[in-house]
Amino acid sequence: xITAYASHPTTHPSALELFRHMLRFPTTPRPNHFIFPHVLxxxxxxxxxxxxxxxxxxxxxxxxxxxxxxxxxxxxxxLGGLRCTRMVFDELFERNVVCFITMVSGYARVGxxxxxxxxFNEMEERDVPCWNALIAGCTQNGxxxxxxxxxxxxxxxxxxxEGEGQCKNKPNQVTVVCALSACGHTGMLQLGRWIHGYIxxxxxxxxxxxxxxxVDMYGKCGRxxxxxxxxxxxxxxxxxxxxxxxxxxxxxRRSDGSIAIFEEMVEHASSVRPDEVTFIGLxxxxxxxxxxxxxxxxxxxxxxxxxxxxxIEHYGCLIDLLGRAGRFxxxxxxxxxxxxxxxxxxxxxxxxxxxxxxxxxxxEFTAKKLVEFDPHNGGYGIMLANIxxxxxxxxxxxxxxxxx
DNA sequence: TGCTGAACCC
Numbered sequence: 251x252i253t254a255y256a257s258h259p260t261t262h263p264s265a266l267e268l269f270r271h272m273l274r275f276p277t278t279p280r281p282n283h284f285i286f287p288h289v290l291x292x293x294x295x296x297x298x299x300x301x302x303x304x305x306x307x308x309x310x311x312x313x314x315x316x317x318x319x320x321x322x323x324x325x326x327x328x329l330g331g332l333r334c335t336r337m338v339f340d341e342l343f344e345r346n347v348v349c350f351i352t353m354v355s356g357y358a359r360v361g362x363x364x365x366x367x368x369x370f371n372e373m374e375e376r377d378v379p380c381w382n383a384l385i386a387g388c389t390q391n392g393x394x395x396x397x398x399x400x401x402x403x404x405x406x407x408x409x410x411x412e413g414e415g416q417c418k419n420k421p422n423q424v425t426v427v428c429a430l431s432a433c434g435h436t437g438m439l440q441l442g443r444w445i446h447g448y449i450x451x452x453x454x455x456x457x458x459x460x461x462x463x464x465v466d467m468y469g470k471c472g473r474x475x476x477x478x479x480x481x482x483x484x485x486x487x488x489x490x491x492x493x494x495x496x497x498x499x500x501x502x503r504r505s506d507g508s509i510a511i512f513e514e515m516v517e518h519a520s521s522v523r524p525d526e527v528t529f530i531g532l533x534x535x536x537x538x539x540x541x542x543x544x545x546x547x548x549x550x551x552x553x554x555x556x557x558x559x560x561x562i563e564h565y566g567c568l569i570d571l572l573g574r575a576g577r578f579x580x581x582x583x584x585x586x587x588x589x590x591x592x593x594x595x596x597x598x599x600x601x602x603x604x605x606x607x608x609x610x611x612x613x614e615f616t617a618k619k620l621v622e623f624d625p626h627n628g629g630y631g632i633m634l635a636n637i638x639x640x641x642x643x644x645x646x647x648x649x650x651x652x653x654x
Numbered sequence: 655t656g657c658t659g660a661a662c663c664c
Contacts (some may be wrong), residue, residue, distance in 0.1 A: 287655055319655040351656040358657095382657035424658045431659065462659050469660095493660050530661045537662090566662035573663090598663035629664095 256288035265292035273305070283311045299324040309636060318342050326356025332523020351383045358387025363396070381426045381492070385432075394432040397585040398441065401429040405427035421448070423457045430463040434470035442467045462490045469498020474507075489522050497531040505539025508532065526558050533567035537574060545571045562588075566595045578612055594623050602634070613637045 252272075257267035268272045269289045271393070283290070286306055293299040303321060305519060311317050318338065325335040339345075339353045357366035366387045373380065381404045388397035408419045422431070426445050433442035446464060454460065461484040468477035481487070481495045494517045499508035512532050512609035515522060524532075529552045549568055552558045565588050572581035581600060587590055587633050597619045604613035617634040637652040 276661040290655095316655050321655095323655070346655090348656045353656095355657070377656095384657090386657060405661085422657090427658045457658090459658055466660060490660050495660095497660060527661050534662070561662090563662040567661090570663060593662090595663045602663055 252285055253288045256291045259295065262292035262295060266296060266298065269302075281309060283317050286311060286314075286317045290320040290324035293324050294327045297328050299328055300334075308457060313343060314340075314345060315344055315346065319346075319352055322349055322356065323352045326352065326359060332356060332362075346378060347373070347377055348646075351380050354380070354383045354387065354523055358383065358390060361391050363387055363391055363393060364566045376419065378419055378422050378425065382420065382422070382428065385425065385428045389428050389432050391437075392435075394435045395434040397428065398436065398438065401425070401432070416642075423454050423460050427459050427463040430460075430467040430471050432468040437471055439471040440472065458484065458486050458488055458491065460495050462488075465491065465494045467496065469494060469501065472502055474498060474502060474504065478570060482573065487518075487522070489525060489528075490601070492522060493525075493527045493531060496528060496535070500531050500535035503538040503642070505541060508535035509544070524552075524556060526552075526561055526564070529556075529558065530563050532568060533564060533571065535595045537567055537571040538574060542571055542575045542577065560589075561592055562593055562596065565592075566599055569596055570599035570603070576603070576607040576609075578603070578607075579610060592619075594620060597623065610637055610641050614641065 252268050254263045255261040255268065260436050265288065269281070269285075269292075272281060287303055288301070292300065299321070299405075302324070306312050306317060306321070321338050321536055321644075322335055322342075325338060326330045328334075329645070335353065335356050339349065342349060350369060352653065354366045354369050357363070357369065366384060370376070370380065381400065385397050385400050385404070388400060389393070404419065404421060404425070408421070426449055430445055430517065431444060433439070433445065445467075449460060449464075461480055464480045465477045465484075468474070468480065477495065477498050481491060484491055488577040492511065495511050496508050496515070499505075499511060512524070512535075515524060517529070529548060532548050533545055536548065541619070545568060549560070549564065552564070553560065565584060569581050569584055572578070572584065581603065585596065585600070588596075597616050601613055601616040601620065604616060606611070614637050617630060618639050620627075621634055631650055635647050638644070638646040638650055
């Protein structure tokens with residue numbers, strides 16, 4: 251029962267509750283080494299890893315490799331728990347591939363790619379998930395070029411030594427999903443195409459993750475027809491499939507196409523429901539098409555029909571939309587009505603609109619906000635100085651440049 | 655017991 255509850259995040263509290271019950275009542279069987287990894291999984295959200303750790307020591311299971319690896323994993327998912335994670339990892343008697351990956355992923359999760367790489371290099375044997383963990387660590391932290399370099403290295407190691415087809419460490423679905431994401435972000439269409447061919451030859455196209463990653467890669471590289479083709483033949487279009495297609499079209503200013511896909515998505519209400527990401531893409535489409543009223547309409551729809559609380563990203567889109575259309579009074583009203591503090595993107599969008607429409611007075615106010623936000627960013631200071639120049643405020647130009 | 659995708663300004 252604990253195992254069942256531990257398999258899904260929503261039932262994790264129940265798994266922990268049952269575990270406590272087990273401990274409280276002497277008539278129930280004692281926890282064994284099999285149950286602890288599941289219990290540790292249930293600790294991810296509740297930060298109770300330490301308590302379970304104590305229980306493991308009490309029960310005498312702290313030297314079981316599987317339990318140890320589960321401990322490393324559990325600690326590595328607690329915010330700020332990396333020091334504990336490394337301590338447990340350093341005390342391991344026998345370090346197998348699995349605990350190395352767990353530690354590598356722990357580093358990657360907090361953005362410490364250097365240490366992840368260091369550990370990866372210390373490993374004597376590397377399997378496919380090892381490479382995947384490191385490549386994913388790079389792409390998840392925005393190091394796309396580094397991720398691609400690793401992918402190339404992996405492919406080199408896999409194909410150069412032995413004949414194709416029988417070699418070890420061939421990229422799998424997980425690998426290509428990460429690599430395709432990196433291709434999209436860096437615009438590496440050629441490599442992306444090569445990966446598509448590789449997927450086809452390997453015959454693992456059935457996975458929805460892979461299909462979505464292809465849609466995203468082709469979309470970001472501007473091959474909307476290809477993106478659409480891959481999207482259409484995916485028999486199990488999930489939320490991300492729709493979102494990726496909507497986003498791809500929005501990104502390349504195909505507003506009508508993007509909105510059409512959204513409308514089609516709404517028709518598939520029985521299998522999929524738009525989420526906050528959907529509306530970011532949709533609002534983005536409206537912005538690029540200058541469709542102010544439709545933008546408003548969808549913003550309202552998101553709140554009323556779908557009960558989605560607007561995030562700062564949605565406000566960013568809406569303000570961008572209004573700013574580009576020169577509707578500054580409304581844009582300022584939206585900023586005032588926001589339930590959170592505006593961020594750099596919000597002010598940046600507004601400033602962009604001001605520049606397009608020559609509203610230097612408002613631009614001055616907005617640029618000041620940006621400088622306040624990030625005083626060490628010289629770019630904002632330069633923008634402010636330029637605006638003062640436009641306004642003929644030469645003393646302020648001097649002041650602004652002094653601070654750069 | 656380990657590794658997977660999408661998102662606001664320029």
